[in-house]
Amino acid sequence: MVTCTGCALLxxxxxxxxxxxxxxxSRNACRRGAARFRGCKNRLAPSVDKKQTDIDTAxxxxxxxxxxxxxxxxxxxxxxxxxxxxKGIQLAKKLNAxxxxxxxxxxxxxxxxxxxxxxxxxxxxxxxNRADVLVYWGSDxxxxxxxxxSRFSVFPRGESRQRGYEEDRLAxxxxxxxxxxxxxxxxxxxxxxxxxxxxxxxxxxxxxVGKVPKYDAKRMxxxxxxxxxxxxxxxFAGIGLTYSIKDDIDILVSxxxxxxxxxxxxxxxxxxxRGFNEALFKETGFVNRVKFGVKPVHDNKYAVxxxxxxxxxxxxxxxxxxxxxxxxxxxLSHLASIxxxxxxxxxxxxxxxxxxxxxxxxxxxxxxxSAVRMDGKVIEISKVVENSYLTDAQILTRLMEGL
Amino acid sequence: MPTVMExxxxxxxxxxxxxxxxxxxAFSVALLSRKKKVSECTxxxxxxxxxxxxxxxxxLLPTAGAEETGMIVHPELCTGCGNCVVACPVDVANDPHGAxxxxxxxxxxxxxxVMDGKVVAFNIKECRRFGKNRVLCYxxxxxxxxxxxxxx
Numbered sequence: 001m002v003t004c005t006g007c008a009l010l011x012x013x014x015x016x017x018x019x020x021x022x023x024x025x026s027r028n029a030c031r032r033g034a035a036r037f038r039g040c041k042n043r044l045a046p047s048v049d050k051k052q053t054d055i056d057t058a059x060x061x062x063x064x065x066x067x068x069x070x071x072x073x074x075x076x077x078x079x080x081x082x083x084x085x086x087k088g089i090q091l092a093k094k095l096n097a098x099x100x101x102x103x104x105x106x107x108x109x110x111x112x113x114x115x116x117x118x119x120x121x122x123x124x125x126x127x128x129n130r131a132d133v134l135v136y137w138g139s140d141x142x143x144x145x146x147x148x149x150s151r152f153s154v155f156p157r158g159e160s161r162q163r164g165y166e167e168d169r170l171a172x173x174x175x176x177x178x179x180x181x182x183x184x185x186x187x188x189x190x191x192x193x194x195x196x197x198x199x200x201x202x203x204x205x206x207x208x209v210g211k212v213p214k215y216d217a218k219r220m221x222x223x224x225x226x227x228x229x230x231x232x233x234x235x236f237a238g239i240g241l242t243y244s245i246k247d248d249i250d251i252l253v254s255x256x257x258x259x260x261x262x263x264x265x266x267x268x269x270x271x272x273x274r275g276f277n278e279a280l281f282k283e284t285g286f287v288n289r290v291k292f293g294v295k296p297v298h299d300n301k302y303a304v305x306x307x308x309x310x311x312x313x314x315x316x317x318x319x320x321x322x323x324x325x326x327x328x329x330x331x332l333s334h335l336a337s338i339x340x341x342x343x344x345x346x347x348x349x350x351x352x353x354x355x356x357x358x359x360x361x362x363x364x365x366x367x368x369x370s371a372v373r374m375d376g377k378v379i380e381i382s383k384v385v386e387n388s389y390l391t392d393a394q395i396l397t398r399l400m401e402g403l
Numbered sequence: 404m405p406t407v408m409e410x411x412x413x414x415x416x417x418x419x420x421x422x423x424x425x426x427x428x429a430f431s432v433a434l435l436s437r438k439k440k441v442s443e444c445t446x447x448x449x450x451x452x453x454x455x456x457x458x459x460x461x462x463l464l465p466t467a468g469a470e471e472t473g474m475i476v477h478p479e480l481c482t483g484c485g486n487c488v489v490a491c492p493v494d495v496a497n498d499p500h501g502a503x504x505x506x507x508x509x510x511x512x513x514x515x516x517v518m519d520g521k522v523v524a525f526n527i528k529e530c531r532r533f534g535k536n537r538v539l540c541y542x543x544x545x546x547x548x549x550x551x552x553x554x555x
Contacts, residue, residue: 013507027519028485031520031521034483034520143482155546156505
């Protein structure tokens with residue numbers, strides 16, 4: 001049995017068939033996980049200024065860039081093990097650098113509130129054993145975390161939910177489009193307009209206190225009735241909800257306060273995003289966008305998008321992320337003009353423009369460690385195939401030595 | 404998947420009974436359930452029905468890979484989510500602590516298993532749609548949002 005690092009569910013029940021030192025077939029993993037076990041097609045090679053070199057030269061040059069940078073940022077981290085993340089935070093501290101991860105434009109806001117204990121939350125095992133009302137809000141778990149519904153939420157039989165989805169559980173989807181998750185929720189799909197989440201929450205709050213809501217009164221009262229009767233409800237808050245109410249996230253806290261039997265769980269995409277958030281929160285009290293100095297400072301200007309847009313950084317170290325293919329076009333010009341150090345197992349768009357590339361072992365496949373699941377449980381990750389690649393943590397240690 | 408009416412429209416509609424069925428409609432039902440073959444209809448083999456015969460064969464092509472119970476798994480549509488593995492009542496009865504609780508199947512008595520990111524059907528004779536006391540079960544079709552499982 002090995003652990004899949006395809007998404008933040010970290011499924012631990014995967015079997016792999018090995019052949020000639022490689023993986024021939026994976027069993028029980030979804031399509032996303034199976035692709036992860038197949039490894040990358042284009043392996044990254046060590047390079048300096050786009051010329052191939054050996055790994056020692058690449059690390060030496062990277063250390064030089066880090067040393068000379070006046071305003072450095074370390075970014076990525078969501079696809080690295082907890083051990084590598086700890087080293088990354090240590091490195092940022094040593095260099096007085098800014099550090100940010102993908103939660104900065106993902107679920108950071110929600111995770112911060114979960115860690116501050118503003119929401120009641122629960123483990124995925126609790127969901128399996130006890131949950132009876134499941135609300136997928138702005139989240140298409142069926143496509144983003146394919147085994148979420150079958151392994152933990154809708155379909156499995158749990159201790160107090162022996163009859164499973166047929167009688168004991170009710171799944172509700174609130175989304176702007178009829179996603180694959182909404183198709184499973186069938187009669188309980190609430191379609192909302194774009195950016196309509198705030199209005200929907202306000203209407204739901206009115207319905208919960210017994211007022212007739214202004215917005216779709218009949219269905220809102222029906223939904224409020226279901227939510228009030230729930231014995232153990234969970235709101236799976238997806239990125240759709242977080243983006244829509246990011247300026248007023250506390251409205252969701254108010255809604256959760258009105259529902260004493262409900263728990264909120266942020267639906268995390270990258271497998272160890274929550275791990276980084278927890279580590280940084282423990283160290284500084286913030287989950288992302290931190291600059292180390294005399295004391296750690298948290299500010300929106302230390303978000304990777306803002307920093308690149310305002311051209312306030314002069315070097316960037318990226319670990320296991322591809323900002324060039326996922327971030328807005330406005331950051332491109334500055335990203336291309338500064339020295340970028342890319343630590344990744346595969347060739348990505350970002351690695352193509354990087355000044356230094358350092359190949360790393362793919363975690364969960366070529367190296368082990370630990371990671372934090374979307375509900376906060378620490379899961380051990382196993383090494384599956386033998387290889388000679390350095391892990392993210394080893395590369396960061398050598399970079400620190402090089403300084 | 405073709406419907407009985409679509410198949411019927413392409414048949415000669417003479418109710419000649421040469422195939423052994425009482426009507427052309429009954430023959431199209433038999434075609435869809437793979438009890439009869441197109442070639443058993445003698446009039447359609449004539450030159451004048453050539454185009455209709457070709458269309459009929461192309462319509463029936465997707466049913467060729469069906470299991471004994473008529474189950475077809477479309478690997479190109481399957482996302483390997485495992486909803487069918489956990490929802491199938493036979494899987495739950497045969498492996499209550501594995502597939503029944505959402506974990507990986509712990510024995511070989513289950514019908515569905517996910518291999519290399521796609522679902523594969525085993526032990527097809529255990530399926531509730533098979534055998535003497537068969538029932539029209541939809542437990543694996545309903546939870547599949549991509550329509551990767553079909554019965555013909």
